Amino acid sequence: MHELSCPSCNAPSQYDLKDHILMCPFCSVSFRLNMENGKKEIYSDHYIVPNACDTRQIKNIMYEWLKRLHHQADSVDKEYYITDINGYSIPYWIISLEAHTMWKGLVRKPKGLMEYNIASNSIQETGQFRRNYRWAVSARSNICERWGMTLLHEPKEQLDVTWDGFPLDSTLSRGRIEMNLGVKKSKDSENEELSAYDVREFFEFKYANGLPILTIQVSDEEALRRTRSHVLEYHHKLARISVDVLIDHRTELEIAGIQLIHLPFWHGRYIYQPRSLLKHFHTPKEKNVILEGYSGGILKGELAIVKKDKLWVNAIICASLSLFSFILGILWHGAFMLIAAFLLIVAFASGYMAMQKAAPRNRLDRTTFIQEGSTATAAKTEKTS
Ligand SMILES: [Zn+2]
Known part of the structure; x- marks a missing residue:
């Protein structure tokens, strides 16, 4: 941070010289600083x-x-x-x-x-x-x-x-x-x-x-x-x-x-x-x-x-019902084995589809997600008006 005086109201204030355009906190004027000759140019x-x-x-x-x-x-x-x-x-x-x-x-x-x-x-x-x-x-x-x-x-x-x-x-x-x-x-x-x-x-x-x-x-x-x-x-x-x-x-x-x-x-x-x-x-x-x-x-x-969550719920319910039918198949009637097999297929299909949905669709979206956490603290230090 450097102290500069505003080209419009002359009030001194602290500025980050890496910023491309500077804003005076007192009179709101925007200006550029020429780093070579120190001249300030108002940007309107x-x-x-x-x-x-x-x-x-x-x-x-x-x-x-x-x-x-x-x-x-x-x-x-x-x-x-x-x-x-x-x-x-x-x-x-x-x-x-x-x-x-x-x-x-x-x-x-x-x-x-x-x-x-x-x-x-x-x-x-x-x-x-x-x-x-x-x-x-x-x-x-x-x-x-x-x-x-x-x-x-x-x-x-x-x-x-x-x-x-x-x-x-x-x-x-x-x-x-x-x-x-x-x-x-x-x-x-x-x-x-x-x-x-x-x-x-x-x-x-x-x-x-x-x-x-x-x-x-x-x-x-x-x-x-x-x-x-x-x-x-x-x-x-x-x-x-x-x-x-x-x-x-x-x-x-x-x-x-x-x-x-x-x-x-x-x-x-x-x-x-x-x-x-x-x-x-x-x-x-x-x-x-x-x-x-x-x-x-x-x-x-x-x-x-999202659809992914619903598919997971579907997969879990189908898998449990499949297990239940399988037990019925053993204890009671063989036909329940068929139902168990069918439910198991549905459960696997749902699970597979849910995993497909989970894959990030867009590279830019994914960067946002990763970067956000790391810059969250930096954002909090921003200058308030
Ligand atoms: Zn000013």
């Missing part, structure tokens, strides 16, 4: 999306979300415990761009057409598409420092996301639960249509409304580079969806602008402790939920009971 494209939620509201939203997922909504209050809720205002570089993709590929002919020309069963097709994004790239050096923040992009298309950036508008407008919880809606009802981007304000600490403001550790050049590679990869996958074999594709990016925006996020944890028969098979484990703090949308959430 810095915004913040105000945090509109508090811990109580986040808790209510989480309970409402759990109720909608649970088949017995009434039991949610008794079986689910929210253990921890934390909010952060996280810096993102937002790159406005247009991406134009042209592709060429082979498409398999419908069966009827194949009879005319057996030699080639594919036809060559070309196409193009154009999309606009406000692409968000984290300005934190460790993108895994918080659970779930590495894979926020959930495209409509069926494809594997392997990048951490995301389109701001579609991401921060999803997962909203309509309910009357008194989440502060901006002024009047016509404003409800406003996106997070629209409600951004010039950066000031006060708009975080109590959330810790995380510092800016990544340069805009790096953010641009990362955005390019994210969008190129995304569009490559989009082009592949259109054809059976992709021969050629080209994506051109037109960057319209770059801004720095602090976005409000909330991280909640909960524990599920079932009261039913399930409790004998269920080891309570903390589950995570990520929400945005602008309108309280659920961006990502782990389920307490």
Whole structure:
């Protein structure tokens, strides 16, 4: 930490010189420090999306979300415990761009057409598409420092996301639960249509409304580079969806602008402790939920009971019944042996399927899981406004 005086209000304060952009805690001005000549340059494209939620509201939203997922909504209050809720205002570089993709590929002919020309069963097709994004790239050096923040992009298309950036508008407008919880809606009802981007304000600490403001550790050049590679990869996958074999594709990016925006996020944890028969098979484990703090949308959430758990329960019950039938088969009638064999097969199948489900699906998701524990303490020392 070094003491510097603010280029705007002149007040001295402590700064970490590894940060790419520094924020004055007194007047909220953002500036860059030129390490060679010591000159300070004010950075004015810095915004913040105000945090509109508090811990109580986040808790209510989480309970409402759990109720909608649970088949017995009434039991949610008794079986689910929210253990921890934390909010952060996280810096993102937002790159406005247009991406134009042209592709060429082979498409398999419908069966009827194949009879005319057996030699080639594919036809060559070309196409193009154009999309606009406000692409968000984290300005934190460790993108895994918080659970779930590495894979926020959930495209409509069926494809594997392997990048951490995301389109701001579609991401921060999803997962909203309509309910009357008194989440502060901006002024009047016509404003409800406003996106997070629209409600951004010039950066000031006060708009975080109590959330810790995380510092800016990544340069805009790096953010641009990362955005390019994210969008190129995304569009490559989009082009592949259109054809059976992709021969050629080209994506051109037109960057319209770059801004720095602090976005409000909330991280909640909960524990599920079932009261039913399930409790004998269920080891309570903390589950995570990520929400945005602008309108309280659920961006990502782990389920307490997943298909895997149900399959295990099924496997255990079938195995016990199989044993029971086997005993009946010995003591009473041979036909029970057949039932025992059948149940044993079902038990094995369930167990096998449960193990298949347990394998981590995505590499990025797995890193998040591993890294989170190790950085949890570092996160707690963040500067508070
Ligand atoms: Zn200042």
